[in-house]
Amino acid sequence: MPAPADAEPPVAPSAPPTSPRRRGRLVAVLAVVLLLVLTGAGVVVTRPGPVAGWLGEDAASAPTAAGPAAEPAPADVLDGPDPNAPLPAPDGVRAALDPLVGVPALGDRVNVSVADVITGQTLFAKGADDGTMPASVTKLATAVTVLAARGAGYRIPTRAVAGAKPGEVVIVGGGDPTLAVDKKSYYPGAARLDDLAAQVRTALGGTAPTSVTVDGTIYSGPVYGPGWDEDIPTDGYGAAVTALMTNGARKDPGAEAGGAERVAEPDLAAGRSFARLLGVPASTVKRGTAPALATAAGGAPPPGTELGAVQSPPLIRLVDIMISESDNLVAEALARQVALARSQTASFDGAAAAMDAEVAALGLPAEEITLSDGSGLSRRNRISPSLLTDLIRLAASPDHPELAGVFGGLPVGGWSGTLGARYRGAPGTAAGAGVVRAKTGTLSGVHAIAGLVTTADGRLLTFAVLTDRVPGGTDTAQPALDRIAAALAGCGCR
Known part of the structure; x- marks a missing residue:
C-alpha cells in the first residue's frame, strides 16, 4: 500500500528482544506439492x-x-x-x-x-x-x-432466506468481499447477486418480493480496524469491513487495482443492488436478522427458508x-x-x-x-x-x-x-x-x-x-x- 502523503512516520515503541530459543527445524523440499x-x-x-x-x-x-x-x-x-x-x-x-x-x-x-x-x-x-x-x-x-x-477449497457462501413478513427477502452475508452485482465484476470468477436474485424469484414462485433485509450479523464489533491511520476509510485502500459487500466495497467495479473510491456502508449498498435486481424499491432496504426456520400458512415459503445461495471462488x-x-x-x-x-x-x-x-x-x-x-x-x-x-x-x-x-x-x-x-x-x-x-x-x-x-x-x-x-x-x-x-x-x- 502506498504511504499516505501526509502521514507522519510512526514512533514505534521499543520492544525488548525476546529470549534466545531454539527453533524447530522445518524440513522442506524444493518441489512443493502444488x-x-x-x-x-x-x-x-x-x-x-x-x-x-x-x-x-x-x-x-x-x-x-x-x-x-x-x-x-x-x-x-x-x-x-x-x-x-x-x-x-x-x-x-x-x-x-x-x-x-x-x-x-x-x-x-x-x-x-x-x-x-x-x-x-x-x-x-x-x-x-x-x-x-x-x-x-x-x-x-x-x-x-x-x-x-x-x-x-473452502468457499464463502452468500444466502437469501424468506423473512418474517410476506415478500420479505433477507440476504445473509457470509463474508465474501468478492461478491459481484452482475457480470461486471472486479474479481474474476466472483459469485453474483443477479444469480442469487434469479434463484430467489424461482423459489418464491408467485409471491412477489416486497422488501430486502440485510443480515451481516456473522460479523461483530467495529468496522474499522484498531491502529488504522485516520485516512484509511477514505484513501481508497481500506473500507468498512462488513459481512456483505460487492466488489470489495468499490463504487466502480471497473476501477484499477489499488486505491479506488469505496462506499461508506458496503452492506446497505449491496442490499440496494440486490433490491434493484428483485424489482424492490431501494427504500425498503434495512439491516436486520434472518429469522429461524418456522412454519407459515399459505403457499409462501416459511420464514427462514433458504431461497438461494451463491459461493465465492475457492479460498x-x-x-x-x-x-x-x-x-x-x-x-x-x-x-x-x-x-x-x-x-x-x-x-x-x-x-x-x-x-x-x-x-x-x-x-x-x-x-x-x-x-x-x-x-x-x-x-x-x-x-x-x-x-x-x-x-x-x-x-x-x-x-x-x-x-x-x-x-x-x-x-x-x-x-x-x-x-x-x-x-x-x-x-x-x-x-x-x-x-x-x-x-x-x-x-x-x-x-x-x-x-x-x-x-x-x-x-x-x-x-x-x-x-x-x-x-x-x-x-x-x-x-x-x-x-x-x-x-x-x-x-x-x-
Whole structure:
C-alpha cells in the first residue's frame, strides 16, 4: 500500500528482544506439492502463475483456479532452484548484507532473518526475533493461517432466506468481499447477486418480493480496524469491513487495482443492488436478522427458508488475490474466516486471537506475533522476521501441503504484482529480477519485504526484512530494501 502523503512516520515503541530459543527445524523440499485435490469441495485447484514451473511443475499444462490464466513469464522467472546447489556460508551472507542493512535510508531499526529453505539453517539474523511493524507483510500470516484453518477449497457462501413478513427477502452475508452485482465484476470468477436474485424469484414462485433485509450479523464489533491511520476509510485502500459487500466495497467495479473510491456502508449498498435486481424499491432496504426456520400458512415459503445461495471462488484463489494485489478487504475477510473456523467472534479482536492460536497450533512461536488486523493496515501489529521465515519454510514443508497455496500469488521481482516495477532500474537491484518472490509492506515510515530468493548458485533461501523507523519515503527506502534481496540473489555467499 502506498504511504499516505501526509502521514507522519510512526514512533514505534521499543520492544525488548525476546529470549534466545531454539527453533524447530522445518524440513522442506524444493518441489512443493502444488496440485491440491480438495476433498469435499469437488474441485481441483492448481497453482497459477510462475510458481508451478519455478518449483518443478509443468506451468504450461496446469489449469488455474477462478480467473484468467497468468501472462507467460520470461524464462528466467521460471528457472527452478538447484537441489544440489551449495549452501551459503553465514559469514559470506553477513559480508554481503552488513553494508546494506545499516544504510540511513532504512532508518535505525532494520530487523532481518535469512534462512535456508531445505535445512532451516539460519544464515543471517539481526533483531530476527524482535516484533516489528510488518505493514502488508502481515498478509503472509493471514494466508498461512486461513489455509490451515479452512482449507484451500473452502468457499464463502452468500444466502437469501424468506423473512418474517410476506415478500420479505433477507440476504445473509457470509463474508465474501468478492461478491459481484452482475457480470461486471472486479474479481474474476466472483459469485453474483443477479444469480442469487434469479434463484430467489424461482423459489418464491408467485409471491412477489416486497422488501430486502440485510443480515451481516456473522460479523461483530467495529468496522474499522484498531491502529488504522485516520485516512484509511477514505484513501481508497481500506473500507468498512462488513459481512456483505460487492466488489470489495468499490463504487466502480471497473476501477484499477489499488486505491479506488469505496462506499461508506458496503452492506446497505449491496442490499440496494440486490433490491434493484428483485424489482424492490431501494427504500425498503434495512439491516436486520434472518429469522429461524418456522412454519407459515399459505403457499409462501416459511420464514427462514433458504431461497438461494451463491459461493465465492475457492479460498486458494482469494489467497492469491490478497497476496498478489495486496488487497486489504480480502485480507480482513480471510482473517475473519480463521476466527469462524476456530469458533471465535468474527471481529478484529476475534480474528487476531484466532490467527495467534493457529500460529501456535502449527508449532510456531506465537509470542512473536501480535496482531490487530489481518491486512497490515494497523500500526499495532508486530511480527518478528524469524517468524515470517518460519511460516514460509513451514508452507514449503511436505508435512503441510495445504499451505502451499501461499506461494501462488507471491509477486515476482521485476515481473508481477507489487514487485512488477521493482528490481528493474534502481542501482544494485537487477540481480533480484525474476528470482525474488516476496510480499511487500508499506506504510508511512514502514517498509517491509518477506519471501524467497534463489542464489546465484541455485540455492533457495527465505528472507524477511522489516523496518519501522524509516526517515524518508519510498523513493529511497524501497531500493535500499531491494538491494538486500538482490545481494542474496547475486552471490553464492561462500
